[in-house]
Amino acid sequence: MPLDMYAENLIRHYEKPHNKGKMEDSSASMHEDNPSCGDEIDLYIKIEDGKVRDVKFEGSGCAISMGSASILTDFIKGKALGDIEGLGKEELFGIIGIDPGAARLHCATLSLKAVKKAVLEYGHKGIDEKTKRL
Numbered sequence: 001m002p003l004d005m006y007a008e009n010l011i012r013h014y015e016k017p018h019n020k021g022k023m024e025d026s027s028a029s030m031h032e033d034n035p036s037c038g039d040e041i042d043l044y045i046k047i048e049d050g051k052v053r054d055v056k057f058e059g060s061g062c063a064i065s066m067g068s069a070s071i072l073t074d075f076i077k078g079k080a081l082g083d084i085e086g087l088g089k090e091e092l093f094g095i096i097g098i099d100p101g102a103a104r105l106h107c108a109t110l111s112l113k114a115v116k117k118a119v120l121e122y123g124h125k126g127i128d129e130k131t132k133r134l
Contacts, residue, residue: 007097009071009097010071013066013067013068014070017057018074019055019056019070020057020058021056021057021058022042022056027047028047028122029042030114030115031114032110032111032117034107037107038060039061039106039107041057041058042058042059042114043057043111043114044057045076045118047081047119050081052076052077052079052081053077057069057114061107062107064100064104064108065108067096068109068110069111072092072095072111072112072115081119084115084116085116087112088134089134092108093108106134
């Protein structure tokens with residue numbers, strides 16, 4: 001698929017996001033923000049039997065941050081927590097279909113950072129260096 005088709009998918013997710021909303025009975029939640037641009041996200045995950053059963057997010061921001069959140073939340077449904085812990089920015093770029101470049105890196109990785117921190121805290125694990133660098 002050409003790069004512009006991936007960008008179109010990201011825009012579609014921004015305009016009509018999947019998994020948008022609050023979850024009252026979440027197993028884990030996390031707030032992340034990007035103070036340099038104002039993007040922010042509240043992420044809620046329902047975990048059962050070591051897997052993500054449901055995920056929701058609320059937030060505001062640019063097309064890259066909110067589109068990425070929509071695509072990523074679709075991707076992690078049904079995934080084992082251990083698989084999510086191993087995700088990094090390279091894997092995220094494959095999931096969302098674009099490399100946003102250095103200027104928009106934090107926009108794209110905002111939701112991934114929230115997801116990983118929520119999963120790590122749920123498992124009573126410390127935040128690893130890979131996650132801190134997102």
